[in-house]
Amino acid sequence: MKADRDASMDKLLASTLKAGRPEMRGVTPGEAHLDAETLAAWADDALDAAERASAEAHAAGCARCQQLLAAMVRTQPASEVPKSPWRMPSLAWLVPLTAAATALAIWVAVPKPTLVQVSSSEPAIDEIRPAAPRARSLPAPPDDTAAATRDQFVRPDESQLKQLARQKGQAAIAERDSTDRVQPEASVLSKDRKQESVEAKATTPTIAESANVAPATPAAGGAAAAPALSPASARAVPRAAAEAGARMETAAAPSRMAFAAGLDVIVVSSNPSTRFRLLPGGGVQRSADGGSTWRTEVTGATDTLRGGSSPSPPVCWLVGRGGTVLLSIDGRTWRRVTFPETVDLLSIVATDQDSATVTTADGRSFVTVDGGQTWTLRPGL
Amino acid sequence: MSYAGDLELARRCAAGEEQAWERFVLEYRPLLYRAADALDPSGGARDLADSLYADLYGLAEPGAERQSLFRYFQGRSSLATWLRAVLSQRYVDRLRAGARLEPLPDENHVAHRDEGRGTGPPDPDRLRHVALLQQALARAIEELDARDRLRLGCYYAQQLKLAETGRILKEHEATVSRQLARTRRTLRDNVERRLREDHRLNDAQIAECFELASEDPGPLDLREMLADQVPADAARKKSEPDRSI
Numbered sequence: 268m269k270a271d272r273d274a275s276m277d278k279l280l281a282s283t284l285k286a287g288r289p290e291m292r293g294v295t296p297g298e299a300h301l302d303a304e305t306l307a308a309w310a311d312d313a314l315d316a317a318e319r320a321s322a323e324a325h326a327a328g329c330a331r332c333q334q335l336l337a338a339m340v341r342t343q344p345a346s347e348v349p350k351s352p353w354r355m356p357s358l359a360w361l362v363p364l365t366a367a368a369t370a371l372a373i374w375v376a377v378p379k380p381t382l383v384q385v386s387s388s389e390p391a392i393d394e395i396r397p398a399a400p401r402a403r404s405l406p407a408p409p410d411d412t413a414a415a416t417r418d419q420f421v422r423p424d425e426s427q428l429k430q431l432a433r434q435k436g437q438a439a440i441a442e443r444d445s446t447d448r449v450q451p452e453a454s455v456l457s458k459d460r461k462q463e464s465v466e467a468k469a470t471t472p473t474i475a476e477s478a479n480v481a482p483a484t485p486a487a488g489g490a491a492a493a494p495a496l497s498p499a500s501a502r503a504v505p506r507a508a509a510e511a512g513a514r515m516e517t518a519a520a521p522s523r524m525a526f527a528a529g530l531d532v533i534v535v536s537s538n539p540s541t542r543f544r545l546l547p548g549g550g551v552q553r554s555a556d557g558g559s560t561w562r563t564e565v566t567g568a569t570d571t572l573r574g575g576s577s578p579s580p581p582v583c584w585l586v587g588r589g590g591t592v593l594l595s596i597d598g599r600t601w602r603r604v605t606f607p608e609t610v611d612l613l614s615i616v617a618t619d620q621d622s623a624t625v626t627t628a629d630g631r632s633f634v635t636v637d638g639g640q641t642w643t644l645r646p647g648l
Numbered sequence: 649m650s651y652a653g654d655l656e657l658a659r660r661c662a663a664g665e666e667q668a669w670e671r672f673v674l675e676y677r678p679l680l681y682r683a684a685d686a687l688d689p690s691g692g693a694r695d696l697a698d699s700l701y702a703d704l705y706g707l708a709e710p711g712a713e714r715q716s717l718f719r720y721f722q723g724r725s726s727l728a729t730w731l732r733a734v735l736s737q738r739y740v741d742r743l744r745a746g747a748r749l750e751p752l753p754d755e756n757h758v759a760h761r762d763e764g765r766g767t768g769p770p771d772p773d774r775l776r777h778v779a780l781l782q783q784a785l786a787r788a789i790e791e792l793d794a795r796d797r798l799r800l801g802c803y804y805a806q807q808l809k810l811a812e813t814g815r816i817l818k819e820h821e822a823t824v825s826r827q828l829a830r831t832r833r834t835l836r837d838n839v840e841r842r843l844r845e846d847h848r849l850n851d852a853q854i855a856e857c858f859e860l861a862s863e864d865p866g867p868l869d870l871r872e873m874l875a876d877q878v879p880a881d882a883a884r885k886k887s888e889p890d891r892s893i
Binding site: 284310311312313327331344 | 679682683686687720721722724725726729730732733734735736737739740741743744781782785789794795797798800801802804805806807808812815816817818829832833835836839858859861
């Protein structure tokens with residue numbers, strides 16, 4: 268009954284408190300919305316108590332600022348999401364320590380098997396086993412094992428103890444996680460909402476994977492993730508800024524450093540199982556199993572590739588320095604597409620094997636609709 | 649926490665220092681795009697990131713002084729968080745501006761819903777009970793303290809997850825869950841009290857109110873419902889005895 272009451276209220280709230288509903292509008296006319304500075308300080312926990320209370324009071328009745336807060340949370344990188352205190356590096360040592368202590372306690376608490384003295388000079392191992400449950404999983408020693416070996420058999424060695432402790436530690440973590448995720452009060456929430464935290468903790472899909480071009484690092488992604496600019500935005504982007512982007516590899520070569528560190532640019536196809544990894548010096552690797560295994564492709568390119576677009580698993584366009592454009596329509600063989608200029612190319616957005624839009628380092632966009640045979644400067648740029 | 653380094657970078661970028669701008673492009677441009685993709689996975693927010701990028705650079709009209717958006721960064725947060733905040737602000741404002749241009753729902757949508765069910769003309773008691781419940785709920789929500797209302801808004805209106813709501817309120821998701829449950833109990837008690845005391849509904853009628861609202865939550869709009877129903881309710885009270893008493 269109590270759960271029914273809670274469930275009906277949950278449903279009622281879910282239907283009533285849609286964004287912008289009047290009852291959530293408690294803002295005094297003329298009251299200023301949260302500005303970016305305050306919003307950012309709130310997100311970084313840099314507001315003092317009074318500022319915080321004031322901001323919360325405003326946001327409580329302001330649909331716009333609630334939307335802003337929600338947008339801020341959604342853009343928070345996974346790396347900045349606070350972890351459970353147990354997962355903090357400073358406390359991480361407690362986990363194996365606790366597990367080891369537990370294992371030791373079990374070791375002490377469980378009675379040691381009594382070695383039955385037999386008339387023979389060798390004790391019967393079979394008489395020991397029933398009294399030593401913790402040794403069941405261990406391999407049986409040979410019959411002619413000496414007394415020292417028997418002791419070793421009955422008492423797991425240190426490495427086995429550590430292994431047991433590790434297993435217990437992992438089990439303890441798993442149990443704690445599952446306990447954390449159980450929300451007794453949330454039992455009345457709709458099914459999808461109940462599983463939300465579990466899903467969020469289990470696998471947080473990276474933004475990079477959801478995008479067609481998936482930079483593995485900010486450094487490498489900076490060049491690779493540059494989009495084809497819309498006419499308006501392309502006009503707005505300063506040429507110097509674009510050139511600065513282009514210099515990322517040519518001047519300080521940070522991308523090369525990223526490559527050297529094993530942090531590559533990965534182009535994810537429309538089917539995420541197929542991915543292309545761009546290597547320094549024009550190398551490309553292809554994975555058909557979501558990145559578990561990679562096969563090196565021969566492209567013939569020597570210039571560093573900076574980005575790509577794979578509208579379907581067999582089709583992939585890649586661009587790079589000096590007007591390098593590569594196209595594969597079978598996912599295995601690559602052909603170099605002639606580009607009208609030797610300008611550095613930052614990114615490409617392709618819709619199929621014929622149509623693609625390339626963005627140059629100086630902010631212009633070129634379009635092809637015939638597989639790269641002809642390129643047209645996007646008008647108005 | 650001090651963000652002096654970020655502030656210095658912003659100052660140098662605003663001044664147009666080439667090296668600083670290079671560093672900014674290298675470190676923060678991918679962040680902007682990732683944030684834009686998080687806001688709109690279809691890529692619809694990337695143009696906002698591009699225009700923000702341009703504003704940060706501070707394009708100037710010929711002859712005019714360059715005005716970079718960086719000058720608004722005061723170092724109260726990290727530069728990365730501030731960039732996300734500015735991008736979010738622009739995204740939400742565009743979203744809301746777009747929403748204002750959307751056509752209003754059909755004025756007969758309630759009637760159409762009822763027609764769809766094949767239940768004939770709407771039951772006046774049903775409409776009245778739903779309106780009373782909504783009215784009582786609105787009042788009960790108004791009485792909550794700001795933090796509780798914000799938690800409700802984040803979870804129900806913005807449809808954030810428990811953990812996300814907790815990040816805004818600096819609470820653990822288990823705490824958010826507990827607090828939401830407590831708030832629901834408070835609201836339920838207050839709504840029932842109001843229906844009982846102000847509108848003289850009995851337990852069975854109150855239960856019916858919740859049942860009706862649960863059966864057909866629909867796009868309820870309190871202002872719309874109350875404007876239609878409360879005067880009708882008053883007129884009805886004048887003309888006939890209130891059966892709910």
